[in-house]
Amino acid sequence: MERSLITRLSNLSRGNAAFYVIVARLSRPLKNRLPGLLYRRVSPGVWTSEFWYCPQGWPGPRRFVVIRRSVPEEPSAQLHLFQMGGYSYQLLVTNLKLTPLHLWRFYNQRARAELIIRELKDAYALGKIPTKDFWANEAFFQIVLLAYNLLNWFKRLCVPVHLQRATLPRLRQRLLFVPAQFVRPGGVPTLRLAPSYAFTADFLATLRRIQQIRPLFRVTPPRARKTTP
Numbered sequence: 001m002e003r004s005l006i007t008r009l010s011n012l013s014r015g016n017a018a019f020y021v022i023v024a025r026l027s028r029p030l031k032n033r034l035p036g037l038l039y040r041r042v043s044p045g046v047w048t049s050e051f052w053y054c055p056q057g058w059p060g061p062r063r064f065v066v067i068r069r070s071v072p073e074e075p076s077a078q079l080h081l082f083q084m085g086g087y088s089y090q091l092l093v094t095n096l097k098l099t100p101l102h103l104w105r106f107y108n109q110r111a112r113a114e115l116i117i118r119e120l121k122d123a124y125a126l127g128k129i130p131t132k133d134f135w136a137n138e139a140f141f142q143i144v145l146l147a148y149n150l151l152n153w154f155k156r157l158c159v160p161v162h163l164q165r166a167t168l169p170r171l172r173q174r175l176l177f178v179p180a181q182f183v184r185p186g187g188v189p190t191l192r193l194a195p196s197y198a199f200t201a202d203f204l205a206t207l208r209r210i211q212q213i214r215p216l217f218r219v220t221p222p223r224a225r226k227t228t229p
Contacts, residue, residue, distance in 0.1 A: 021094040021107050024064060029055070034089055037066060040100075045070045048100035065092045065100045123168040124148060158209045160202055174199045175206055 024030065030053070039047035047068040054061035067090040092107060121127035124144045129137055155164045155171070163171065179194035193200055 019094075019096050021092055021096055021103060023107075024091040024093040026089070026091055027055070030064070030091060034066060034068075039066075039068055042101040046101075048104070050100055062093050063095065065094060065103050066090070067092070067100070067104050119167060120144065120148060157213060158206050160205045160209075163202060174202055178203060 033051065033053070037049040037051065039049045041047050049066045049068070051064055051066075052061045053064055069088045069090075070086065090104075092103060094103060096103060096106075098106060124147060126141070126144050130140050131137055151168060151171070155166065159166070159171070159175065163174065166174070179197050180191045181194050183190050183192055193203065197203070
């Protein structure tokens with residue numbers, strides 16, 4: 001963790017009541033503290049501990065919260081996980097007074113937000129500003145968010161349960177880019193699902209759920225005005 005960042009956060013917290021929770025870089029002195037801490041089990045497979053520590057060059061001691069998990073996890077630059085003795089460790093530094101479990105959950109909400117931002121940048125082309133005009137860019141941004149929200153409602157209301165957490169590329173592959181055959185049974189032009197389509201069950205289940213949706217309200221068309229001859 002940058003020493004200057006901690007200094008700025010300290011000044012903010014004294015002057016403007018700013019609060020923070022940041023993933024700490026697991027330096028060697030911090031790693032050496034992990035085995036000797038007293039851990040408390042807070043949920044299945046999760047233990048927490050905390051301590052106060054002032055790394056060299058910091059303006060004062062800070063509260064460090066340790067999350068220890070028995071489930072192996074893939075290393076991540078974002079989470080800064082460290083594995084030792086069959087456990088994975090995550091270290092947070094904060095000035096919040098939340099319990100270790102609630103602090104961890106609070107931080108994970110931020111991590112989920114970053115996943116949403118990454119999806120918007122990768123799947124919805126939000127990573128590039130299309131024009132040099134502010135209002136055009138704002139309109140583009142709002143359209144992208146509308147598309148994202150519509151897709152999430154589509155996943156919640158229409159797709160099978162096992163696809164409700166699917167990304168846009170996965171939904172596009174399974175439900176939107178559907179191979180079909182153009183046939184004429186009895187001389188009637190008809191589109192049929194191709195025999196090679198591997199997700200027929202998911203596609204048909206989605207259609208059934210769409211047909212079961214009822215509108216929240218009905219719009220009554222205005223009555224036509226009578227005209228005098």
